Amino acid sequence: MKKILFAASECVPFIKTGGLADVVGSLPKYFDSSAYDVRVILPKYLCIPEKWRSKMKYMTHFYTDFCWRNQYVGVLQMELEGVQFYFIDSEFYFGGPWPYHNMYEDIEKFSFFSKAVLSTLPLIGFRPDVIHCHDWQTGLIPVYLNDSFQGDPFFQGIKTVMTIHNLRFQGTWNVETIKNMTGLSDYYFTPDKLEHYTNGNLLKGGLVYADKITTVSKSYAREIQTEFYGEGLDGLMRARNKDLVGIVNGIDYEVYNPKTDGCLEVNFDETDFQKGKRENKAALQKELGLKEDPDKMMIGIISRLTDQKGFDLVSCVIEELCGLDVQLVVLGTGEYGYEEMFKHYAWKYPDKVSANIFYSEALSHKIYAACDGFLMPSLFEPCGLSQLMSLRYGTLPIVRETGGLKDTVEPYNEFENTGTGFSFANYNAHEMLATVEYAVKTYYTNRSAWDETAKRAMERDFSWNASAKSYEALYDDLLKKEEISDKQ
Known part of the structure; x- marks a missing residue:
């Protein structure tokens, strides 16, 4: 022993x-x-x-x-x-x-x-x-x-x-x-x-x-x-x-399990996630005061709001992000400037942006389950846990290729129909924006490929x-x- x-x-x-x-x-x-x-x-x-x-x-x-x-x-x-x-x-x-x-x-x-x-x-x-x-x-x-x-x-x-x-x-x-x-x-x-x-x-x-x-x-x-x-x-x-x-x-697969998670409106697994995610999205939209439309693409952010996590990139193109046909749900606290930025855009686009400047474990689980995409544009990320949680819930990560994000998220390849998320290499706001736009386009124009990618994501084993x-x-x-x- x-x-x-x-x-x-x-x-x-x-x-x-x-x-x-x-x-x-x-x-x-x-x-x-x-x-x-x-x-x-x-x-x-x-x-x-x-x-x-x-x-x-x-x-x-x-x-x-x-x-x-x-x-x-x-x-x-x-x-x-x-x-x-x-x-x-x-x-x-x-x-x-x-x-x-x-x-x-x-x-x-x-x-x-x-x-x-x-x-x-x-x-x-x-x-x-x-x-x-x-x-x-x-x-x-x-x-x-x-x-x-x-x-x-x-x-x-x-x-x-x-x-x-x-x-x-x-x-x-x-x-x-x-x-x-x-x-x-x-x-x-x-x-x-x-x-x-x-x-x-x-x-x-x-x-x-x-x-x-x-x-x-x-x-x-x-x-x-x-x-x-x-x-x-x-x-x-x-x-x-x-x-x-x-x-x-x-991550602990007993705690982060969409099939048994008590925080969710509806439980689901890789066999019925399309229906489960729609119902969780509708419930979250209602809870947060967003426009209730389960067909609308929703992108989540759960993070410390700091430069390390890439929010200087987000701040460069926040207006363009809000102009996309998506809803943005933010949860976390951090640097004052980023907190105020998200509050401002939640005020400016109340149907599209929800800024939750606090931390709630229950709300984090609801976001993982309800969202379609999950944004992590980190400057550096030794491992990262949020992308593993989003994969577990069939929410496709949109990440920069650094540290653990590079090791755990396989970029989507539309020609070979492979991958578990979307990624960009350079620490550049417009490269990030282009990757988000590509994800949005895939979601709306090739839903079957999106769903296959989400299923692959859920099947990956990132338990301990x-x-x-x-x-x-x-x-x-x-x-x-x-x-x-x-x-x-």
């Missing part, structure tokens, strides 16, 4: 601010439980809902020296859907209404968390073969494992995997502050280790010292080795390219099953190399 510990700053259903939480909360359930014992450790935030905190059971506590203080560390546990979860308790660090605050405080908080994770392991009777670290918040775990914990036989031979969910977020601050916070010596603050353009960088530490590095799609693994996508770490990514693996994320098998192979390879090394 191989023992794996996921370490992360967030995890559904306990706490979520982004896609990281979906990965950490969903993936462990899909491993072969007869061969892999996969557990999760995360902070016990005060803002975790009481319904979950009340189910956590006290295991132990201890005190650790950190940042010149003797800090309390509590350890709690609970089991959910067959997965064991551990929670690191420290009201000093994990109180407050939100898991993240400002970078200075967060670096200290997650440096403490990284040290506490390792300190906890001997006390809970779980010695993992692999610690799988997620994003910069856990970047110091491989560093500490190489440093102060290496003298203890308990920790010798533990392997680490570092997963990059978004390279843009790295956990950087000035070297002296991070050195004082973490207790790490000058040895670690050089350009080949944690120093990064005169600052300290927690993610870089994890990337230097982890045994393997993964990211959330094959295309993104290639992209981050280039200057444009590498966020200043492209040289390190190229240096470690033999240890860098891209494994595309999945395939991803889990890829991670199992990664762990097996890593531990096999360790066994060979031990024999030599």
Whole structure:
């Protein structure tokens, strides 16, 4: 039995601010439980809902020296859907209404968390073969494992995997502050280790010292080795390219299932989706105050409204988009300018545009089910989950060919009748507009081809099953190399 510990700053259903939480909360359930014992450790935030905190059971506590203080560390546990979860308790660090605050405080908080994770392991009777670290918040775990914990036989031979969910977020601050916070010596603050353009960088530490590095799609693994996508770490990514693996994320097919989804007006699957989508569209049009016409093409957007997600392209051609024979349904929050842009066009074209500047899980499911197309023109997208959800509901993604969008959406080919969506290559507003126009034309003039494409989209398997098998192979390879090394 191989023992794996996921370490992360967030995890559904306990706490979520982004896609990281979906990965950490969903993936462990899909491993072969007869061969892999996969557990999760995360902070016990005060803002975790009481319904979950009340189910956590006290295991132990201890005190650790950190940042010149003797800090309390509590350890709690609970089991959910067959997965064991551990929670690191420290009201000093994990109180407050939100898991993240400002970078200075967060670096200290997650440096403490990284040290506490390792300190906890001997006390809970779980010695993992692999610690799988997620994003910069856990970047110091491989560093500490190489440093102060290496003298203890308990920790010798533990392997680490570092997963990059978004390279843009790295956990950087000035070297002296991070050195004082973490207790790490000058040895670690050089350009080949944690120093990064005169600052300290927690993610870089994890990337230097982890045994393997993964990211959330094959295309993104290639992209981050280039200057444009590498966020200043492209040289390190190229240096470690033999240890860098891209494994595309999945989605929970029990949660995102149009056949059983309780949020929908009518349930459907790939055998009756035409009727099901029409009825869901009519219900959504009525709910949002749009013109009620189930034959009208509807395009959805569910996103953070930021430049990274391509909304500078949308803003360039928003008038032209609104001039098409489509309805546009937007759900999300983000930069003020984009929020106001969608509000304005919802006011200007009330029959055609619905701007929902908030987030609602139930409404998101209704949009996936009701829409015909789904627009994701991202500047970069490490993996992306929304396009996987739209495929699951027979809603054809219209995406830019980057990262996980390129890996998961096959462009429609009208001559070979293949594909699962529409895509464009260059980060250009008019190329995006032309692709949307092509999708609209296909919808209205070749509905049979559209429906065949939607059926193919629904039949593609982007559940966590395939991803889990890829991670199992990664762990097996890593531990096999360790066994060979031990024999030599």
